[in-house]
Amino acid sequence: MESKQVKVDGPLLDFLLESGHYATRTRARTAIKAGAVTVDGQVLKIPSAELKAGQTVTWQSLAARKSVKDFDLGGSGSDSSKSAKAPYEVVYEDDNVLAYIKPAGMVFASPKPQVKTSFTAMKSWMSISRPKCECIQFVNRIEKESSGISIIAKNLVWRKHLQDEWQHFQRRMYVLVEGHLPADDVLFCFNQEEGKKKRTKHEFAYRTMRATPAHTLLKIEAGFEHVPLLMSGLRRQQCLLIGKGKEMPDPLGRSGLHLFGVDLVGPEGEVIKVKSRVPQPFLNLMKGGKGPKAEPNWKRKEAHGAGRSGHRSEKMQSSSRTDRPQRSEYSNEKKHR
Numbered sequence: 395m396e397s398k399q400v401k402v403d404g405p406l407l408d409f410l411l412e413s414g415h416y417a418t419r420t421r422a423r424t425a426i427k428a429g430a431v432t433v434d435g436q437v438l439k440i441p442s443a444e445l446k447a448g449q450t451v452t453w454q455s456l457a458a459r460k461s462v463k464d465f466d467l468g469g470s471g472s473d474s475s476k477s478a479k480a481p482y483e484v485v486y487e488d489d490n491v492l493a494y495i496k497p498a499g500m501v502f503a504s505p506k507p508q509v510k511t512s513f514t515a516m517k518s519w520m521s522i523s524r525p526k527c528e529c530i531q532f533v534n535r536i537e538k539e540s541s542g543i544s545i546i547a548k549n550l551v552w553r554k555h556l557q558d559e560w561q562h563f564q565r566r567m568y569v570l571v572e573g574h575l576p577a578d579d580v581l582f583c584f585n586q587e588e589g590k591k592k593r594t595k596h597e598f599a600y601r602t603m604r605a606t607p608a609h610t611l612l613k614i615e616a617g618f619e620h621v622p623l624l625m626s627g628l629r630r631q632q633c634l635l636i637g638k639g640k641e642m643p644d645p646l647g648r649s650g651l652h653l654f655g656v657d658l659v660g661p662e663g664e665v666i667k668v669k670s671r672v673p674q675p676f677l678n679l680m681k682g683g684k685g686p687k688a689e690p691n692w693k694r695k696e697a698h699g700a701g702r703s704g705h706r707s708e709k710m711q712s713s714s715r716t717d718r719p720q721r722s723e724y725s726n727e728k729k730h731r
Contacts, residue, residue, distance in 0.1 A: 397452040400445045407441040420507045430454045481515040486668045490552045493668045498541040498648035542653025555661045564657040565617040570650030572643045573633030577602040583627030606683035
């Protein structure tokens with residue numbers, strides 16, 4: 395337990411943030427509501443309660459605090475030890491960065507303290523299990539409906555560098571679509587907001603990982619900022635991105651996007667390759683599918699067109715055969731006349 399006398403009048407929450415060494419307002423507010431803070435020996439559960447100079451505030455220290463369900467915003471349920479389980483899967487960590495998998499359906503970050511987010515959970519866990527971190531700040535964002543690798547910087551130098559250079563890092567995504575594409579090709583996309591005469595063509599290399607009669611799982615070299623371009627290119631190939639938009643098919647209750655690979659380059663040129671696995675919902679939907687080659691739409695159209703042209707040529711040949719005798723008989727009658 396730690397105690398301190400109030401020197402200046404003010405709210406209990408502000409005092410605890412300044413003197414209690416809590417990482418966020420959410421953690422301090424949760425501790426107060428859990429009954430872990432007393433004022434002059436009396437438990438006070440109102441974060442906005444006004445303190446008077448001379449009062450003594452007592453709270454549980456971070457080092458000695460036991461696992462309390464309300465404290466653990468990430469669900470780890472353990473005390474401040476480095477072996478405590480992270481709230482989400484950690485796929486890479488060193489002295490400068492940490493990478494974890496943000497699940498689909500979870501808000502990544504929010505300015506509202508009452509909103510539970512994946513970053514808040516990770517920050518709360520790191521503030522206990524990684525107390526030597528200079529700072530805990532996120533580098534990239536991932537939308538709520540999607541999943542993928544989220545990077546957290548442990549110091550300001552790496553945070554600024556990674557955010558400034560993020561657009562230049564190579565990123566790879568799993569993309570789940572309804573329809574089929576030619577295997578291992580390039581997807582050509584155009585910005586719909588540009589004029590028709592001056593539209594810029596964008597190319598995205600992809601691989602066909604697996605295909606079922608209805609869906610295809612692709613591996614594309616792109617980031618989340620490229621999704622609008624990808625959607626326009628997929629529409630041109632008669633494919634729809636799963637779960638992205640009200641009119642799109644939604645068999646999984648989430649988007650068909652997962653950021654599975656990021657190649658980071660540090661301030662001194664060091665290369666860090668971060669990878670993750672295919673999400674289990676993707677594998678469940680693609681169960682029984684064959685890969686890597688799927689029959690593309692253009693090939694099916696070509697075969698269908700060839701069948702129709704062949705049928706048409708046969709009809710022309712048969713009609714020409716039946717017409718010839720009629721023309722010859724008519725010509726013979728004309729000669730006899």
